[in-house]
Amino acid sequence: MIGSRITHRVADGVRVPGTWRHAFIRNGGSYFLTDLFVYADGLVDCWGLVTLDGFEEKLRTGWVATDLEAGARVSAHEMALWKFDEPHSWLTPELLLAEVRDTVEQLNGRPDSTDRCLAAVDAFLADRTEENRATAREAYLAIPETQRHYALGDMDRKDWQLQVLVAGPGGYPEDRPDDPVTQEAYDSALAYFEQRDRSAAARAARVPADGPDTPFAPAIHLYQTFVREPSDDPGTNALRNDYPAPIDLGGVTYASVAHAYWALSVADPGTRPAVAAEDNAHAARTLAADAPRRDGWEQARTAVLTTLLRAKYAQHPALAEILLATDDATLVYDDMDSCFWGDNGGRGRNWTGRLLELVRSELHAARTGFTLGETGGPALA
Known part of the structure; x- marks a missing residue:
């Protein structure tokens, strides 16, 4: 288990x-x-x-x-x-x-011995022949003895009803080899499994109150790219932070989210314009990396990037449509420079992907008329 x-x-x-x-x-x-x-x-x-x-x-x-x-x-x-x-x-x-x-x-997500046993039990219940019962009993005995009492997921009665069912009237359950199954006990086991099937069908038909637990859309991998020019049809490359989509923050225009992020990370206000003016996001990061960070940057950086992503998709409706078109897919973001922001083959924390999913949810909320109100987030200057 x-x-x-x-x-x-x-x-x-x-x-x-x-x-x-x-x-x-x-x-x-x-x-x-x-x-x-x-x-x-x-x-x-x-x-x-x-x-x-x-x-x-x-x-x-x-x-x-x-x-x-x-x-x-x-x-x-x-x-x-x-x-x-x-x-x-x-x-x-x-x-x-x-x-x-x-x-x-x-x-591997394949049926184990317990799954095979329960499938054999279902086959017996659908066609109650002694041959099918023998198959179900054989499948029950194939479950490791230490695991049999977990087979039904019933921690009160354990696997007793299963033992009675596969033994049949007059047969001998594994736990009581000297005590034959009575017709009354067998009828009780049949009723147990019929109720179990009804409960399983009801659970399957029940719509989760808060929506599905897992995405219905397949995951989307946002691979590392180095796009220098905007495109009429950028696809999911547009969701990269270094995609050239200028954003305005308090009257200052940055060539991309990445330019803004690295410029704002620098402690010296006099260095920020030079970072913002670099030709591409990689150059902006390189220049910023050589300068001291702002105090508390590590603690603030996720809030900063969230604000920048909100600005990008608010100011570029066409790019917002690309993000919305990902439905509820998990967004797997690669960042060769950071295992904090990137997933990087499962080695990273994928914070950029997670924040993109957050902003996408906010865009969906706004589209349906759901008003979030003021967030009271930090001003970026």
């Missing part, structure tokens, strides 16, 4: 998603509590990257340990050292391997 344990590694410049769990490594007769990293490409880091076949070998040889010996030394790096007294493990090599295989499926 991945939950909130989300990580990644970079391979050949590609971000490979992953997760982790605790595990014991046995080396030289001692045990070490560590993190076992599992990645979407099927590699597992257990003090070294191995394939799933390699991981199975590590389990077979006891390098990744599921059998814990009483009296053995154990350490958690730089935290604690102790000995096992009466150790008990819920895992076997087979169970841990099955859990890791399920994790790889989850990381």
Whole structure:
């Protein structure tokens, strides 16, 4: 179960998603509590990257340990050292391997053993033959034993109703191998699944009160460009801060948002006109970088850029239309000079993209007649 344990590694410049769990490594007769990293490409880091076949070998040889010996030394790096007294493990090599295989499926958005079981249950409920029940029971038993009680997502009754359903009247559930399922218990399980299906259908049909949680439009990547002249059809290049779209701030005209940003960042008012007058945004940044920043610039810079973006799209309606046409897409902005402003292959914070999405939302609000009122933002001078 991945939950909130989300990580990644970079391979050949590609971000490979992953997760982790605790595990014991046995080396030289001692045990070490560590993190076992599992990645979407099927590699597992257990003090070294191995394939799933390699991981199975590590389990077979006891390098990744599921059998814990009483009296053995154990350490958690730089935290604690102790000995096992009466150790008990819920895992076997087979169970841990099955859990890791399920994790790889989850990381890739593919059905895992639980999903396959629930699909088999749906097939049985649609056509209640003993053959379909046997298939559903086999799929249930294929779920790692440590994960079965999570299968229905019911933390009160766990997987009991699932055990009863796949066993059938007169059959024996896994948790009570000496207690056959009665017709009453079976009917109750059927009613449970019928209600579960009705609840799922109702959730699927429900319109979120505050709109969708994820964008309906595909993400748009605003790649690094060096546009020197405006275009009649700039496309999303127009959304770049260095695109030549002059903005007026308090009677001072800047050739682009980037020119304004770098001129305003400089502490010396006498240097700002020279920065603003540079031929292109790159030159403006270079000149500004050699001058001291204003006090508190790091804390103010996101508010400054927000104001500049508002000015750009208010003063250039055609460019505002280009921004509005991105709908609710995630805007991924590249900035080779800054991992603060750019996404840069997942290494940056993408603040420019996020602020563009904010300004886009404000433009949508204005178009629908929603009045935001005065923001009371800082004056830029």
